[in-house]
Amino acid sequence: MKISISRQNIYLLIVSIFLLIFVLLFSFLVLIPEGKEYREKRATLIKEQRSLREYQNFHDETLEFLKELQSENRAIITAFDKSFNSVKFEKQYKSYFSSLSVSKIPQITKEDEFSVYEVNTTSQISSPKSFYEFLDAINKSDWIVGVNFPIEFIREGELIKSSFSIKVYSNAKDSNKSL
Amino acid sequence: MKFSYIKPRKKSVFTPEFKLLFTFFSITIFMLVSTYLFLLFKDYRFDADKKEIMQNRSDLNISINQMKEQIQFIDIQTLLSEKIYTQNSVLKESITNLFDLVPDRITLSKASLLENGLILYGITPNKDVYNFMLQAPLRSIFHKTYSSFYPAENGWFRFVSTNYIQDESLNLNEVNEEEIEDED
Numbered sequence: 001m002k003i004s005i006s007r008q009n010i011y012l013l014i015v016s017i018f019l020l021i022f023v024l025l026f027s028f029l030v031l032i033p034e035g036k037e038y039r040e041k042r043a044t045l046i047k048e049q050r051s052l053r054e055y056q057n058f059h060d061e062t063l064e065f066l067k068e069l070q071s072e073n074r075a076i077i078t079a080f081d082k083s084f085n086s087v088k089f090e091k092q093y094k095s096y097f098s099s100l101s102v103s104k105i106p107q108i109t110k111e112d113e114f115s116v117y118e119v120n121t122t123s124q125i126s127s128p129k130s131f132y133e134f135l136d137a138i139n140k141s142d143w144i145v146g147v148n149f150p151i152e153f154i155r156e157g158e159l160i161k162s163s164f165s166i167k168v169y170s171n172a173k174d175s176n177k178s179l
Numbered sequence: 180m181k182f183s184y185i186k187p188r189k190k191s192v193f194t195p196e197f198k199l200l201f202t203f204f205s206i207t208i209f210m211l212v213s214t215y216l217f218l219l220f221k222d223y224r225f226d227a228d229k230k231e232i233m234q235n236r237s238d239l240n241i242s243i244n245q246m247k248e249q250i251q252f253i254d255i256q257t258l259l260s261e262k263i264y265t266q267n268s269v270l271k272e273s274i275t276n277l278f279d280l281v282p283d284r285i286t287l288s289k290a291s292l293l294e295n296g297l298i299l300y301g302i303t304p305n306k307d308v309y310n311f312m313l314q315a316p317l318r319s320i321f322h323k324t325y326s327s328f329y330p331a332e333n334g335w336f337r338f339v340s341t342n343y344i345q346d347e348s349l350n351l352n353e354v355n356e357e358e359i360e361d362e363d
Binding site: 027030031035128131 | 194196197200201204207208211212214215218219221222225226228229232233235236239240242243246247249250252253255256257259260263264266267268270271274275278286287288289290291292293294
């Protein structure tokens with residue numbers, strides 16, 4: 001039995017085999033590795049997106065906490081930001097004394113991140129009660145003020161002359177942490 | 180020998196079968212290449228997205244660190260202010276207790292409150308009143324108490340009472356604590 005194949009059919013067969021080989025090679029050498037890479041990259045991206053979401057949530061929580069903290073301590077933060085004004089101080093606290101004079105010592109010391117002004121005050125009070133009221137009021141001051149030793153009370157007739165120093169704390173100027 | 184009377188047609192390689200086969204493979208190759216290009220595009224997008232995510236993460240990280248610093252700084256401010264406010268309140272209590280300590284029969288002319296001590300100047304009708312009514316409570320508060328007397332014009336005694344606490348960590352604020360203990 002003789003099988004006769006025409007020349008066209010032979011061409012057809014050769015082209016078919018060639019194209020089939022091309023398709024197979026392209027699929028196995030290019031497309032499938034690329035598909036694997038695609039899958040890996042997609043998995044990595046999903047992981048990164050999840051991680052970013054967690055980061056974003058943590059960021060939002062921290063921001064919320066910071067805002068809460070800032071609003072809770074608004075008075076303290078503002079007081080630390082404010083620079084000391086002796087005239088205003090005298091004006092604010094004069095009512096507790098018969099007379100009050102404040103003299104700022106130019107020397108400024110630094111305690112951690114804060115500048116500390118030392119201010120000497122001399123005053124006259126009619127009774128120690130005025131001084132107690134002053135100590136109560138100073139905790140609600142526009143500045144962070146601590147009454148410092150030594151404190152002297154000298155009787156002068158009907159009045160008591162008191163002299164004491166106060167320390168005023170404020171944020172250091174070179175600190176970049178002002179809020 | 181046989182002859183054909185029809186005109187011979189020119190034979191071409193592009194037979195209908197070949198065209199069919201070519202079309203089939205063309206479509207197949209087109210689909211494969213399209214898929215490949217799609218994957219390439221997606222890979223490019225993934226890379227771009229990943230880069231963006233990394234940038235966002237880095238920005239968030241910087242922002243979180245800044246916020247943490249701010250929180251830490253506010254905590255320091257709050258702690259310091261609370262410490263100062265407490266010191267002021269304790270000082271007030273100490274001074275209140277000090278003046279309460281002085282009996283009515285003794286008149287103070289000067290009081291110096293030091294970080295680790297107290298110096299009182301005053302006038303007393305006699306030494307016993309001073310010793311029992313002022314020196315005794317002062318002695319229970321301070322580690323070292325020195326007193327000196329000078330006769331006054333009216334027959335009373337002027338006195339200077341110097342009181343110190345040995346341990347520097349203790350201060351006048353102990354007046355307050357001692358008072359509370361005495362009351363108990």
